[in-house]
Amino acid sequence: MTVTAEKKKFRLKYYGNYLLLAAVLLLLIVLDVSGVLKRSSALTFTRIGYSIILAVSLNLVVGFLGELSLGHAGFMCVGAYVGCLTSNYLYTVIDSPVIVVLLALAVGGVAAALFGLLIGLPTLRLKGDYLAIVTLAFGEIIRTVCRNQEFLGGAMGLDNPNKYGKELYIIAFLAALVTVAVIQNLMRSKHGRAIQAIRDNEIAARAMGVNVTYYKLVGFVIAAFFAGIAGVIYGQQVSPISSNAFDYNYSIDILVMVVLGGMGNITGSIIAASLLTYIDVTLVSQLSGNAVMYKSLIYALILIFMILWNNAPFMLPARDWVRGKFTDLRRALFRRRAAESEGEPPATAAWDKIPTKIPMDALLSTDIVPERSHGGERKEDENESMGS
């Protein structure tokens, strides 16, 4: 009974993100087919789609790996340019736009991943602030170089004569689904645990045999790949593609999405990316001119507030209060689950309150030592041999 309930909860958490994205996509298709979906809304949802990809992939680096990358827009830039070059060429060979775009996605993603590898290989041994500034520097270098290449259109930007139709949102959301699936699956495996272990304590991770450099590189390259994918999608609806769009402010916009959604929280990234992109679009279209600058004010306040909220000691009472309310609400909503976990939360909460030095649960250790050393010995032998 308990076990099945546990499994159900696990699954909802696991598949919730797919359901969310698929539901939105389905709704959009239905609206589109019935002719309600406006072109501008389709474009907005395309933007939301690739923003989700950007936020979720950056979350892999910032939230799960615990390193700050400020060059995410740079990888997006690579994806946009390479994707556009690819599709411009492919349209001369292949008729079907769907196939062209899919191939462009693959090529653009791989190109961005290669850049990620190229950049990550030497730099990932740097830590924290240094890595952040180096990724920023690389992002800017990529941009500067793109701007000064004739075959990339120079300062005017790269022309993209074959913009994809408004159905691009379908590709954007499907790509977002794939992104979420890959990163979720990765995180719920031994590789993902290793990545999170590095975030929590690099020295201990090493001592446990986790190959830190390898896993940092894995996280970085996968994130770059998906940033490239997002760039390709962006590049299919914009012409000309200008390198100015990918300055480091854009990287910070993506960071705001990750921070608002919660570091290491994929659902949070999806929601925050959708919300902020939507606000962004409406701010630009409805409040004209100077109102746009309130966007950066809002973003700045989000960044500062969210970090203080999660880290500052003086926020602790408020945080506990909100979390308490939230648990109450959840319990009221899912009574069955509440009954199951009733015993647990108060116990941890009580432990939480006492700072250090809790007497080691006397029962447990004395209990184990005599009993298990007789009864459990054989079983553990197997365990040990498996481990070594």
Added chain:
Amino acid sequence: MDTLILGLCYGGIYALIALGYTMVYGIAKMLNFAHGDIIMAGAYAIFVVLSAQGHVILALLAAIVVCTALGLLSERLAYRPLRSASPLAVLITAIGVSYLLQSLAQIFFDSQKRPVTVLPPESVPMFGTTVSVASLWTLALCTVIMVVLTLFIKKTRVGCAMLAVSEDRGAAQLMGINVNFIIALTFAIGSALAAFASLFYLMQTSVVEPTLGAMPGIKAFTAAVIGGIGSIPGAMVGGILLGVIETFSSSSPALSPYTTAIEFGLLIVILLVRPVGLFGKKRREKV
């Protein structure tokens, strides 16, 4: 020769900004991403005073007050509550503060570029060429400031306390040093230096805009890294080196579009070859 003097001027400016970075990094162990935007705020303060026909000295004082106040305020409100949080959290907050200052400048002054004339464009003949008065002031004042700062840190009790906090915050606290005060003081000094930097920067560029601080900020950070972050002479040398490289690169037609790329490339190479910079000390995390 022209290029070299211009390079030294920019170098002096970058060195002043880099000092702010390096002192804060050395003592508070954080990368103050908003430092560049403090310069922008100082530039606007100068702009306002000069537009009201104020004297340059008055403008400089206004910039110092504004910069120091902003530096202290951001430290108190945003960074101090995060003293025990992860470096990642602090860095993101600093990015937030940077964004906040930029957007506030946009809201108060809109995002237009505005011309400012700090000093009339006069030049004096020297070394077989002409050198602008502004450049001479910049070079002279930068030198004086750096000497004074070095003496302050080496010779005064407070300077000693700053060094102690940068070595070992916990031990310094045990020795009766008020760590919060020292960190706040560091922010104040760094920001005051930024005010000078904003004046000199305006002398060279003569334009203010809300994003004015971003590029010199990042470049000065590069300079601080080149010199070895946490090292005061390192910041000076790194700043001057970067300034000279920048002006030489942008005065060459072939390289000029890639100037930024070259500077950042230099940053990356330094970090990879010698992560502690030219003058930095190696630190090891204790196990």
Added chain:
Amino acid sequence: MSQWVLETQSLGISFGGLKAVQDVNLQVAPQALYGLIGPNGAGKTTVFNLLTGVYRPTAGRFFLEGEDLTGRSTVEISHRGIARTFQNIRLFSNLSVIDNVLVGMGNSSPCTLAESILRLPRFYTSEKKLRAAARELLDVFGLDEERRTVASNLPYGKQRKLEIARALATGPKLLLLDEPAAGMNPQETAELTETIRFVRDHFHMTILLIEHDMSLVSGLCDELTVLNFGTTLMQGKTAEVLHSPEVIKAYLGD
């Protein structure tokens, strides 16, 4: 194969001319409980850092079951079979209790990156195996009930236990415990003594431990090495060493 699980030959390291540790010769027999003691700053943790590749020795060599591991990286050494705990607890604080142990076990799983992302059959089988093994291990330490608790929410004593469990999860031949009783009261220390002895007996583990708490050392260790100012002051059976006037002098001063 050597008769010793761990053998060091004049192991030493100097930092820029300063000899932090020199001439350490340890010989740890299979399933021994070997103590490394000494006053503060004697270089005990430095020895652990040498043995786990955090520092590279500048002098001497060390062998695990006869295999020379001198100069290997931390990760390699971990794979060869030396696991450790830390003086100041270093758990993966945002991961659950079971995930902490699973990180240690990860090396034994053959599941590749692609298999994990694509959720191929081998992912499920290897994950299932790992989880079962992890729960068994946690059960031994009485932590199975709390396997889904976030590690940083565990009480102090259980965090120490979890660190030991996590180290064992890597399937080591030698377990290094760095001041396991730090910050514990006498009762907790007594329980910890039991736990350590239990680990030795139950897992047939060879244990090298650093400790300040003499009651724990005298109750637990068969043999001791005393370090003072980075050099070996004395080596031998526990009772002899602890009664030696030299050792008493090193601890209490003149």
